[in-house]
Amino acid sequence: MMRFYTINIKKTVDFTIIGLATLTSLTALADHTSRVLPLQTHAAFFSSESQQKIPLDPQVFVAAPTAPAATGPQGIKHIAGVRNALISDMPELPIMNATGKSLDMTLKAWLAGQGDVVLTNMPNGTQKVTLILTHLYPHGVYSVFENHFDQKPVGFTPLDGNGTANKFVSDGEGKANVTIISPSPLTHDNAVLVIYHSDGKTHAKLRGDIGVDAHHQLIVRP
Incomplete structure (x- = not known):
């Protein structure tokens, strides 16, 4: 609340x-x-409001070599090889944008x-x-x-x-x-x-x- x-x-x-x-x-x-x-x-707010089964951040991404190109839960298209960052992911994972460009910070720092x-x-x-x-x-x-x-x-x-x-x-x-x-x-x-x-x-x-x-x-x- x-x-x-x-x-x-x-x-x-x-x-x-x-x-x-x-x-x-x-x-x-x-x-x-x-x-x-x-x-x-925003990750926590969005995940709660949209009732995500696994809480995530719809606007930052982490490397996932086998992930296909796709459209995420906010309609954000991302390249193959990345996926939406999960709030439960390893905190030290580097995050990037939807095109795979590094955001120069870890998921821990972002959250x-x-x-x-x-x-x-x-x-x-x-x-x-x-x-x-x-x-x-x-x-x-x-x-x-x-x-x-x-x-x-x-x-x-x-x-x-x-x-x-x-x-x-x-x-x-x-x-x-x-x-x-x-x-x-x-x-x-x-x-x-x-x-x-x-x-x-x-x-x-x-x-x-x-x-x-x-x-x-x-x-x-x-």
Whole structure:
């Protein structure tokens, strides 16, 4: 069950956010009610939502010499010789994209990403979304999108609405603190989605080529 915390902030206060094994101190500068939501790996979220018999990551792959070329569970086509990474695979396995290009990290490193999202409604009807992230790919290029589960198929838009302020680069330790203004408050019809760009480029209003140069890493649904 997803848990969240409600914080009523009446002045500048220091508060501690406890998420997926992360402990981060923030200073809040708003007279509003904030919710703190722990992110989870997209692999775990997708596997649960789609009721995969064997939990997997639909957007990263591992070597499998006998595997044929195929189309994965999110419609991502991959070459022969690779398969979708399983959450239960050996942690030290190198991961790659759907074309077999190395992502320069292990499955353990990929699944280690974690963090929290702080949602704060603003007086003008917008929502401040603060992400506190750790164990990302060092100096990795990321963007933050919004899922629209009320659309069929599920839609995706930049969290800032136009794709100009939704990107960031993690530091040398794989950490990042990011604040983005969402044009309207997020509901359970939405999710905050952290996307890793393995080509080192963001794609404005688009996510990129999913499974090739763009990979969903973390997500939370309010």
